[in-house]
Amino acid sequence: EAGVVQSPRYKIIEKKQPVAFWCNPISGHNTLYWYRQNLGQGPELLIRYENEEAVDDSQLPKDRFSAERLKGVDSTLKIQPAELGDSAVYLCASSRFGGGGNTEAFFGQGTRLTVV
């Protein structure tokens, strides 16, 4: 079974430029998560999808961040314009079901963003 696939692995951009990250979850996983992980910290949830519906985007900075999962499978996360403080690793994860504490989330390798 293929895991969660993210691209690109690394991205360096100048501030004020746009950037996009792509995620393909594990086949059959209805729930998709985007996290941001700053150096030396645990991941912070940005948005959670159940199929194509964003059911929790309360932590997404909506002035510059957007996400979509149009067909309920792969997803993109966009930042426009990027700021220096957006430098972090952006993680995508998926799980079979979104509810309940027993659900295991599977993570991609992440995209390391550096804004200069």
Next chain:
Amino acid sequence: GDSVTQMEGPVTLSEEAFLTINCTYTATGYPSLFWYVQYPGEGLQLLLKATKADDKGSNKGFEATYRKETTSFHLEKGSVQVSDSAVYFCALTENSNYQLIWGAGTKLIIKP
């Protein structure tokens, strides 16, 4: 709100040493508890979990016991290897919702 606190790293040990990484939590309900591991250059992987009090999760020689009385879920391994070098994250979810609450991570360095 819910939170997870784990010991600060880095933790440096010699090969075959005994490992303990402390994790304590605060939660309003009855959470499930997890340890995730992040090897260099790789994504987060679930290492083990426990879903109710007194449960013991185990995998790859690692163990952690869900202690409700002390709100703890300490990670242990009897004899560590160089290949165990990684960052370890303790996390919880309330059983009523999906959201993972994470600790800050503990970097483990094993020297030959």
